[in-house]
Amino acid sequence: MSIQSFHPPVRTLMGPGPSDVNPRILEAMSRPTIGHLDPVFVGMMEEMKELLRYAFQTSNQLTMPVSAPGSTGMETCFVNLVEPGDKVVVCQNGVFGGRMKENVERSGGTAVMVQDNWGRAVDVNKVEEALKANPDARILAFVHAETSTGAISDARVLAEVARKHDCLTIVDTVTSLAGSPLMVDDWQLDAVYSGTQKCLSCVPGLSPVTFSQKALDVVTSRKTTVQSWFMDLNLVLGYWGGGGKRAYHHTAPINTLYALHEALVILQEEGIENSWTRHKKNHDALKAGIEAMGLKFVVPEGERLPQLNAVSIPSGVDEAVVRSALLSEYNLEIGAGLGAMAGKIWRIGLMGYASNQTNVLFCLGALDAVLSGMKAPISSGVAVDAARAVYAG
């Protein structure tokens, strides 16, 4: 056996994540490792919590990154808030609502599912009916921005309905954070988790979470022990909680935390409203190009995420061949469909650092060339001009 150092190709990442990482973040991550209990590191942790509060638009005390990918942010919310026998209303309009159901059940709870068509927002009326029919439900769980379909749901109104029925909310904001308006305090969301590799343009591996005081009270007054040692917030807060004294829980992923800190500094420099506007602007340009070619969006306008564009595969086209050509000829990654959407859609991400004019024009040009080369039934040669017209204003 003699395996050499790994040198990845330079790709343009326009799938559902990871998205292009800002080079400033890659550089930050390679700074010298220090101890996870070093006073200087502890100072950085305090800054990190403050920066995350800005990103989530919250003043929640419990705001911190879980030391593992977004899926553990989800699991952290469920294992801490759900006790055996608890009833949870779960909205499903894509893959991640299904994963929430798994989490409820593995935590010993019962999931009452509210199903919506994939590619549509969660229907608030159906949710209200489910909450009325299940007065013993304690939690409403839903996905703000469904990464598998590109649909955004009205988190503000859903949380309002939940409160009316005395339910806490668990909200997946993996793809919305920093890309679409998300106001944790204004909307009174309770347990919110996200990821780092989408609109924050950071590397994958961490999951920012924020808990309202109401949610935190539930965690600290549980009757049963949290089933996960690693994710038990009662223990994790000994390390990430306030005050100068930090107790060892696990060894934090130091360098990945440097990366997230830098990503959040960049977000603060841009201003979060400017980040939302930029995501919208680049989506408009991409949309103009996609529609000029004659391709169709999966999600109706008004329910569409600017940072994740689900496009139907034109008839007669082998979608995998197209993605493969984009990757091998252009070093460009776009996403395939997931779950029920597999083989039916592409997912074009415009997330964080990747949401820029260069990427939009490059992607449209490449997609146009590959599709027209395959004699796919699209209008070729018009996509890039349509997008340029949007940028020209």
Add this chain to the structure above:
Amino acid sequence: MSIQSFHPPVRTLMGPGPSDVNPRILEAMSRPTIGHLDPVFVGMMEEMKELLRYAFQTSNQLTMPVSAPGSTGMETCFVNLVEPGDKVVVCQNGVFGGRMKENVERSGGTAVMVQDNWGRAVDVNKVEEALKANPDARILAFVHAETSTGAISDARVLAEVARKHDCLTIVDTVTSLAGSPLMVDDWQLDAVYSGTQKCLSCVPGLSPVTFSQKALDVVTSRKTTVQSWFMDLNLVLGYWGGGGKRAYHHTAPINTLYALHEALVILQEEGIENSWTRHKKNHDALKAGIEAMGLKFVVPEGERLPQLNAVSIPSGVDEAVVRSALLSEYNLEIGAGLGAMAGKIWRIGLMGYASNQTNVLFCLGALDAVLSGMKAPISSGVAVDAARAVYAG
């Protein structure tokens, strides 16, 4: 709020981990991010498994890094192998045996504890008695190298005793991997987990695990669902398992995996036996210096880990003041005691890249100077020379 980019100081890390990271690994980590389903990345994953098999000295099919810190490697072993009602014999001779107990109980099992003095190896006779007294036990769990005390236990013999009593073994090798002889196949260990930030000199954030076929069979034939979605190996293997086709489970921490790949390439270049020898050599030099000063080791010779040196605090010395002086004047981190050892010992790590002559001489000189400056009751001015004599052979 205006928070600036974080620029850590350059420390020498000689605590219980993280240890000094090889600059090659920091550079590898900052290479361009690619997709977690990119064919080039999948090729890297295959190499990673092969390199980990070398590090663990195993041909186990299921050998991969869990996408989170060492604590999740531990939890992955327990939640996958323990079913509600199962009895597990757990050896405790330090902090991490106690964490194993937590994991057994949170998985719904019953832990039968075998207690040994902290700072000593696990007593094989006591283990044998416990297994005889509990013929219904299904698993024996123990820590190969106790990071909290610096004691090494005889994993080969403990596994032999476990087999005699029809038990699988769960073995913590967080601090032993690459630092002390560890032969997963020769010793027939069943479920083994480790970390990346100790003798592999990689950044923290991943937990390599390896499972024997016997252990894997238990996972795939469970009667109950694994309580953790993130750690359920039945799901994770869809992504990390063999074959060309990878199913999305979670987004892998791409850049941290680059770092681990590079760390394992470096280990392969050095040769694992050479790595073991180097750790022993630098320990001998450190030991000569420590003993020349009149300081005492906690662990008796023969049960002592070369990579983690637990030293008793001399009487009349405030241990925290010493660590603080080393950090502020020398940028040198050594570790405090943990749990029952808090305030009683220092832990001096010589792990991976940090296990070298420069570090040994630097640490001895600094410790000698700080202690003699505090008029601590040691023989000053002799430590470095004693260590140099060992290197001079």
